Amino acid sequence: MHVDILLGLQWGDEGKGKIIDYLAPQYDIIARFQGGPNAGHTLVINGEKTVLHTVPSGILQDRPLNVIGNGVVIDPVTLKKEIENITSKGIDVNKKLFISKKAHLILPTHKILDAASEAAKGQEKIGSTLRGISPTYMDKTGRNGLRIGDVVSPSFNSIYQRIKEKHLHLLKIYDYEFSLEEIENVWLESIEFLKSLNLIDSEYFLNNELAKGKTILAEGAQGTMLDIDFGTYPFVTSSNTITSGACNGLGIAPTKVKEVIGIAKAYCTRVGSGPFPTELLNETGELIRKIGGEFGATTGRPRRCGWIDLPALKYAIMINGVTQIAMTKADVLNDFETIEACTDYSINNTVTREIPYDLANTVINPVYHKLCGWKTDLRKFSNYDDLPETFLGYLSFVEEYLATEVTMISTGPERERLVFKKELQVV
């Protein structure tokens, strides 16, 4: 019937996994459309935490089928570990997980190339998760990649050897020491495992299901400000993390898309290098990191923290055509006297609400609006109308600025901690 898209509006880690897990029973299919094991989507169910990297965040719910789309890049080693972990929870993964034959494979040498390239950049490094994302997408667009569907081809091994030789040749330009044998053996074992999974023509599968009246929730990874075209280039990832990425990454026409749910934290974080205008390099930033547990779900790195950046959010809403916002982690600010929200960028004494072309090389002085903190434990609320006035004041300030409604408010990592202004109607 139709597709809804759920994606991050900031620099990733907005809490996409949590919201998707909650919404999943309302959909027939959850389909991840881009990125790879650079993502870490956290689900907390009955106190138990699960971090998903490649598998869609609907896997722990009964109803939906889960599809890894053609736009995703897959490391079979990570995928095997993830599936083993999910299986240990008593879930029959093979009944619920389908993988596009057109998704690209991350090779062991892609990961080495990622690490070598980052090391060579020194101070200029992107802060990549070192999962081989950039070299794999480079080989995809360079038309040299290996795809999931190739694993059953009689020429798989010869194609793999050819690409590997090319990578080994490329690695000679870096002064980088590595050892391939061990990781290659583990990778080859995982390729055998991959053959036992449901490898499908996912564009046909998804469109046939839509034709039968089924509903799909497309799951984004990373966030809009990490998008290869519209993010803070070059400090971005290598895929389109935005709405259009869902069409490319699943083979779904834009005319099938209904809701675009944008996820944003009540503040802002970033992991890795690159511009972050509202970053707080002070005690407040440290406090947010501590209370919010702001450490990467994939790499464990501390996340940089700062106030909510409304010009950047407005930009993300424009690029994605966001129809509603889910705000996460408002509870992290429970005890703050004052909350600040960046409303404008001051650049060379000129005030603007537009994101400058070269954010990485522009000195920005954020202009802040101060709001009264709510000083209440938001975790105890389950009805929108019971939320404290001060918090509702913060929400309406954000909604007015962004001209978009905040329909869901997450007040804790656990599945059930979600307050709705409007229930999502998936019909």
Ligand code: GDP
């Ligand atoms: P994702 O990559 O967008 O799925 O987000 P991550 O899982 O990387 O990071 C979000 C973190 O915040 C995880 O540790 C979640 O368990 C946690 N989380 C999600 N929503 C909330 C919330 O509303 N409040 C709090 N305190 N934590 C949350």
Ligand code: IMO
């Ligand atoms: P989820 O889906 C936050 C960041 C990295 C680095 C840059 C490029 O969990 O929100 P890459 O490995 O893609 O070459 O890294 O992008 N990054 C993320 N930051 N959340 C993510 O995913 C991220 N995936 C990549 O830290 O700055």
Ligand code: MG
């Ligand atoms: Mg994450």
